[in-house]
Amino acid sequence: AVETGSPLLGFFAAAVGGAVLSLLFAFLTQITLANQVASGLALTLFGLGFSALLGQRYVGIKPPRLPEVNFGPLHDIPVLGPVLFSHDIILYLGLALVVAVWAGLKFTRAGLVLRAVGESHDAAHALGYKVVRIRTLAIMFGGACAGLGGAYISLIRVPQWTEGMTAGVGWIALALVVFASWKPWRLLLGAYLFGGITQLQLNLQGAGVAIPVEYLAMSPYVITILVLVVLSADKNAAPASLGRTFHASN
Structure with missing residues (x-):
């Protein structure tokens, strides 16, 4: 985001990075069948050190700001206007993501399959579903969301990067x-x-x-x-x- 001047590109890169790192977790837990708690803790420690290494050159540098979201007259509504319509676009996308995930899990076939795998992977496998593939995709989605959360801290909430800022x-x-x-x-x-x-x-x-x-x-x-x-x-x-x-x- 600092080098390109585009915070949205920074969010995209963070999501991709989170998905890639979570793919390593999926390999450890779904392919090699390693302990999930131990693998998660090991990757957490690895991520702390790796981010410290990559972030050394960005310490104290202020990232570019996200473009303002213009809600027009909605922002001028007394009390509710500043509370509901004065935030960055990532916050509203986060709320939309919660709704989309809830609706996807509850009302779509893909959500039903994912819930079935989580509830009984043996039964899902007996029905012909690719349990490892489905779990891997779910893990990568969670990793991408975690990457977005980390990017939000450094690009909007603080906004700058320092080691251990999470x-x-x-x-x-x-x-x-x-x-x-x-x-x-x-x-x-x-x-x-x-x-x-x-x-x-x-x-x-x-x-x-x-x-x-x-x-x-x-x-x-x-x-x-x-x-x-x-x-x-x-x-x-x-x-x-x-x-x-x-x-x-x-």
Whole structure:
């Protein structure tokens, strides 16, 4: 994005990079049948080091801004206008992506097949579906979305690149999925809860509230997890084949 002057190209590159790295995870877990938790942790550590290596030349450099989204008179609506119609295009694309994924999983044949593979890969294989291929494509889609999230942090939220700037937000994304019981709308609520508390603690720090900075910094993580634990009453929402390796000979 810095070299081309196009932040949208930066987002595209991040999505491709995330998909490629997730393809390595798919190879380890779906082809070599390695432990998924260990493989994910190893790739996380690899990604931290690899991003630090690639990002050295971009430390402190401000990326180009995204073009403004013009909503016309909608932006001038009292109260609601600034809240709903004053954000960057990536935020609205993210909301649209949540709706598209939910609708795809619920109403399309491809979504039904994906859910079937997640629920019982043996039954899906018996019906003739290519379980490993379907899982690999799903993993690559998740990796691409993770890449977009990382690009959003460095291109819009900060906006600049520094080593370790994600500050564990990726683990919060994982916690959101688990504690939201795999329900898209609850997941979206948890994400906005975390984002809202994060912004609130930054505002409190700026206002000089007499609370130690360390407590304010940890509050988004603690409060989000506590609330989602309370909400996650559905214990059977996780796909039955989650974390289980598959081999056609099983």
